Amino acid sequence: MKAVCWQGTNKVTVETVPDPKLINPRDAIVKITSTAICGSDLHLYNGFNPTMKQGDILGHEFMGEIVELGSAFKNGNIHDKGKALAVGDRVVVPFTISCGGCFFCNRDLWSLCDNSNPNAWMVEKVMGHSPSGLFGYSHLTGGYAGGQAEYARVPFADVGLFKIPSDLTDEQVLFLTDIFPTGYMAAENCNIQPGDTVAIWGCGPVGQFAIRSAFLLGAERVIAIDRVPERLQMAKEGGAEILNFEEIEVGEALKEMTGGRGPDSAMDAVGMEAHGMGLEGFYDKAMQAVRMETDRPNVLRQAIVACRKGGTVSVPGVYTGFVDKMPMGAFMNKGLTMKTGQTHVHRYLQPLTERIQKGEIDPSFLVTHTLPIEQAPHGYEIFKHKKESCIKIVLKP
Ligand SMILES: NC(=O)c1ccc[n+]([C@@H]2O[C@H](COP(=O)([O-])OP(=O)(O)OC[C@H]3O[C@@H](n4cnc5c(N)ncnc54)[C@H](O)[C@@H]3O)[C@@H](O)[C@H]2O)c1
Numbered sequence: 119m120k121a122v123c124w125q126g127t128n129k130v131t132v133e134t135v136p137d138p139k140l141i142n143p144r145d146a147i148v149k150i151t152s153t154a155i156c157g158s159d160l161h162l163y164n165g166f167n168p169t170m171k172q173g174d175i176l177g178h179e180f181m182g183e184i185v186e187l188g189s190a191f192k193n194g195n196i197h198d199k200g201k202a203l204a205v206g207d208r209v210v211v212p213f214t215i216s217c218g219g220c221f222f223c224n225r226d227l228w229s230l231c232d233n234s235n236p237n238a239w240m241v242e243k244v245m246g247h248s249p250s251g252l253f254g255y256s257h258l259t260g261g262y263a264g265g266q267a268e269y270a271r272v273p274f275a276d277v278g279l280f281k282i283p284s285d286l287t288d289e290q291v292l293f294l295t296d297i298f299p300t301g302y303m304a305a306e307n308c309n310i311q312p313g314d315t316v317a318i319w320g321c322g323p324v325g326q327f328a329i330r331s332a333f334l335l336g337a338e339r340v341i342a343i344d345r346v347p348e349r350l351q352m353a354k355e356g357g358a359e360i361l362n363f364e365e366i367e368v369g370e371a372l373k374e375m376t377g378g379r380g381p382d383s384a385m386d387a388v389g390m391e392a393h394g395m396g397l398e399g400f401y402d403k404a405m406q407a408v409r410m411e412t413d414r415p416n417v418l419r420q421a422i423v424a425c426r427k428g429g430t431v432s433v434p435g436v437y438t439g440f441v442d443k444m445p446m447g448a449f450m451n452k453g454l455t456m457k458t459g460q461t462h463v464h465r466y467l468q469p470l471t472e473r474i475q476k477g478e479i480d481p482s483f484l485v486t487h488t489l490p491i492e493q494a495p496h497g498y499e500i501f502k503h504k505k506e507s508c509i510k511i512v513l514k515p
């Protein structure tokens with residue numbers, strides 16, 4: 119089959135590789151009809167994850183049709199949801215791999231599953247404990263082959279695979295695999311109360327869903343921050359007021375727009391590769407810290423400083439290691455709460471599908487490019503450099 123393979127920093131190629139095979143009884147093989155490139159893939163493309171190996175298959179946002187099911191589906195050794203799956207079903211695949219039976223899965227904390235990362239020991243050395251395995255996201259999270267390919271093996275398919283109503287198109291449901299639940303959970307993590315103002319840094323795909331989710335959850339105002347004109351424009355179309363961080367001092371502007379109080383919640387939908395501007399300069403000078411960081415927390419710093427006292431900082435943006443010059447004094451003295459995590463995708467599949475069916479949101483608004491999978495290398499380039507007004511690419515295998 120054809121698959122998008124990581125070859126090193128800034129290099130992906132489309133290779134012919136062996137088709138995936140069933141390995142475990144609860145596996146399924148999915149023939150992929152649509153798959154997307156995510157901002158998280160850019161962290162790998164940009165060489166920020168030391169456990170990528172040449173030839174690894176990328177991709178964690180994919181959907182398609184079940185073509186094979188493991189033996190557990192045949193001998194009845196599967197729970198109710200699994201029993202409902204059959205070859206030929208059209209499904210979306212959560213990017214997080216979850217067993218469905220551990221302490222964390224039982225508490226609805228799917229991205230923290232204890233049984234899906236065979237390389238948990240690597241993460242434990244750095245983080246104490248490991249999150250779940252993830253598709254196509256380095257050996258630190260399991261070394262699973264990803265879904266920017268013609269086929270993928272899905273472990274714990276009985277728990278992960280989610281059947282899609284036939285009246286919805288691929289483009290309407292594909293983002294249930296990651297970025298729609300991610301934006302939604304990030305908005306939930308803002309603890310939105312009626313009348314609230316939410317500030318969101320980053321108008322990439324995650325930021326776009328976060329903006330719309332914040333309104334779905336009752337925010338009165340959303341202020342969105344980026345510097346890419348077409349992303350800011352899309353944020354505006356989603357109902358947000360917009361700020362270009364290259365043109366103004368974001369912290370000051372947020373204060374002014376909220377009568378001096380600051381936004382009720384502040385979201386970092388950018389993560390470890392943020393561009394440093396404004397307040398960062400101040401912090402770099404003022405904070406005493408040894409420069410020993412793997413991630414660039416420019417937005418995280420701004421969010422903490424801008425958030426109103428007693429407010430909530432929500433962090434869907436990905437961090438992998440250590441940051442310094444964290445304004446811990448502001449965080450503590452302002453009595454802030456921080457909520458974060460890889461998304462518990464499984465938790466949101468049913469409710470967000472219902473929102474799509476009711477017409478409360480149509481996720482296909484995000485797609486700016488549809489490319490055959492052979493053009494994935496071009497896709498990574500235009501997505502990374504925001505060329506051709508690229509906001510979200512769907513690849514067709
Ligand atoms: N928590 C999760 O489960 C989860 C899931 C998916 C993605 N993510 C993460 O969410 C983040 C966003 O993903 P995406 O797909 O939207 O990525 P993206 O790279 O397309 O978007 C990031 C946006 O941030 C903007 N930006 C950069 N520096 C900024 C700054 N200083 N202030 C304001 N905006 C700034 C960029 O211009 C860009 O538009 C990434 O870190 C990604 O890894 C997390």
Ligand SMILES: [Zn+2]
Pocket residue numbers: 156157158159178179213296297
């Ligand atoms: Zn993603």
Ligand SMILES: [Zn+2]
Pocket residue numbers: 216217218219220221222223224230231232233234
């Ligand atoms: Zn589990």
